[in-house]
Amino acid sequence: MLAAFLDDIRDHDLIAPKRMADRLRLPVSRLAKLAHLNRNTMTARPESPAVQAKLGEIARIITRAAEMTGDEGRAIIWFRHQPIAGFGKTAEQLVEQGHADAVMGTLESMEQGVYA
Template sequence: MTAAFQDDIRENEIIAPRRLAERLRFSMAHLARVARLDRKAMTLYPSAPTVQIKLEEIARVITRAAELAGEEGKAVIWFKHQPLSGVGKTAAELVANGDIDIVMEDLDRMAAGVYS
């Protein structure tokens, strides 16, 4: 399941912004905001290291959440709509603010069976 997600968002060994946006049901502009990238740079230079690092962060969150939820669709819904307990922001909002560590720590707590 998560391997299929990773395969589907890749094109020529890189994460394709358009494919990731489609899987998340985001516009390209929204994906750029969440990834903290310039939309034009993301589109014109998708293989740039900065672009790939930011897109990989999002892919890593979705993959980890899908492993825990058992389904990619649930992981995407969680990423977009479910505020993290004690934080009051969604994972997408936190990633957009540069707080991916908070999201990954929350996922680690969930994996350890700690639900707050």
């Protein structure tokens, strides 16, 4: 299941922006905004280290959430729609605001049984 998500968003060893957008059910322009990337740069130069790093953050969050929920679909729904306690915002909103680290911290706390 998780291997399918990672396989589906990759083109060889790179995260493919269009594939990731499709899996997250987002327009490519929304994914670019979420990742703080220029849409044209993201699609024209997906091999760029900056593009791969930003998309990698999102992929790690989805993968970690899917490991916890046991389902990629639930992880994506959580990422896009479920406000995180203590923040009052979704993981998607927090990532867009530059707080991917806070989302990963929340997932780590949840994995340890802290549900604030």
